[in-house]
Amino acid sequence: MFKHLTSIRYSYIRSHFYAMFITTVTMLAILLSIHVLFKPGWLTSASIFVFIGLYIVLSTIVSIYAGFRSSGNLKSRLDSLSVLITQYANGNYESSIYTNKDDEVTRIVNELNELGIKMQNQVKSIQRLADEKSEFAKSAHKTAVIEERQRIARDLHDAVSQQLFALTMMSEAALKQMDKNPVIAKEQLQEVASAALQAQTEMRALLLHLRPVHLSGEPLVNGIKKLIGELEQKCNIHFHLSLDENVKLHNTVEDHLFRIVQESLSNILRHANATAVKLELYQRGREVFVHIRDNGKGFDTNKKEENKTSYGLKTMRERSEELGGTFTIRSNPNEGTYIDIRMPYRMQEGEEVK
Template sequence: MEKAKFSSVRYIFISSHLYGLFLTIVTILSILLTIHALFSPEWLTVRSIFLFMALYTIIAAIISLYTGFKSSSTMKQRLDAMSVLIAQYANGNYETKIHFMENDELSRIANELNELGTKLQNQVKSLQRMADEKSDLAKSAHKAAVIEERQRIARDLHDAVSQQLFALTMMAEAATKQFDKKPALAKKQIEDVSIAALQAQTEMRALLLHLRPVHLSGDTLKEGVEKLVVELEMKSPINFKLTIADELSLNDTIEEHVFRIIQESLSNILRHANATEVDLTITKRAKELFLHIRDNGQGFDVTKDSTRKTSYGLKTMRERSEELGGTFVVRSNQDEGTYIDIRIPC
């Protein structure tokens, strides 16, 4: 922190003034001592030389500090403004602009940054226009998508729920055979049956999320999400905390993408997180939509490959966010839950 502070523009200006002061002092002192050594004038004594240099050093140091501080203020303000502008671009706010009255290099860089923001904003509009066109094409190919989704869910049912039900059958038969001879063992096997049944039930609920309509069927995003959460609260032990702005003015494409992102996220939570609490927040500030999803589940290491299905779900959510020109950030650690933050220009 201290190292960064003393490498700032302001301290660079001050240090340059002090360095110039040092060179001036050395030069003047060398001239006065040379005159004293060669000519030895009565008015120029060693004592007067060092008294003059001491007074000059003190006064010049104060002036150097003051002028260095003042002259760097304008430069620092302009650099800070450019830094804030770049941060705004990184957050997806491409409408921000800065203007400097001076006609110098920094003004030229500021103008180039403004042009970059305009180009990025146009690219976002192009992405959203492409998303609208893609949505129209998706509706025209709805039948093919439904068939593909059914095939995928059939595979998941076979790979997960069907195998779990088969294991339940085998464990139940084994417990029945041991019920009279070894009741303690039979009790343990029945407990395993209960755990496996709960896992199969959770897996089935997650798969049922994907059987919901792809479109909101005339509902607003808020209405669709509220219905989805009410349904899940009735069928799962998870406690949901839902915060959605009352008035969200969004086009159909953004609403459908965001709704599918929420569906995919909740499906991942049901299948993999073992969470008991989920916070879901949707807000809109200025011209950006913010989506925050948090659970208190078991989490995972985002730096390593997670399970195949979890990775697929996160990849799908990221692709949907980027199709709208948005940003997707996921944060998670083992036993610390998972946080998903999405920002979409709108």
């Protein structure tokens, strides 16, 4: 109750009451002075107090009405500013306010609109830098692959190729000794078998380096489905998926979101003891939302968690903020955990807002 009395509307009413009080005291002093000094017949003590009383009653009504009317417009404009700031805090930098007045509030509105535009540009710059970083990482990966292939080629020449040459020589020697000295031929064939086994081992080790570590180039939705499919075969957790197939993101954003989902599911498997997980992915306007909820044991977010858990949460938060998004986690003991990710959506050229 007392909190509402400090609002801008009641401040206006109090200022009107203050002006009414000053005016009443001034009028009372003037009328009493005239009554004492000049004693006119029309001005009596009763008429003075009746006039002052009527003035107070009318001024009170007018002050309340004028206070509400004059403060209503300012209050609505301040409420709009509060909503705009909340939108910016939630990562919705597309919001803005338009006004045709020329006062201090309008100046603040214009500065906030300019701030929103600058933050939009910063988000685009961050995502552009992330794309460039991803391209540099791909270039570095290609360079590493080339170097690895060159190393494998050297190993093939130095190890397997020489072993195959040795196998050829020992085989020819064993064939020559087959009729003359079968015992020596048998020993040489045993050496051939041993050398062949060693060459096979070397070849398998080299081929292992050529196998891809993970699949690339797939859409985010497909990657999440494959990941969930593998987890369902290995653990007793029921997954409920609600994935928007129409969400099309830049490769860098998809990679970050996939790694965040992967890290969150890893935390659930290791720490939550959950039996059900719900995962949602959808787009609303200029934002992409990812919600992950489990029915596990939860934890107290106000307490410092174990190093592995807090490191995983820190990594997910950093990945979200790296692209201008927000990462929110809510959890209570025995009530599960809820993760909310909001990522600004950078549209392709010619694309319309959904």
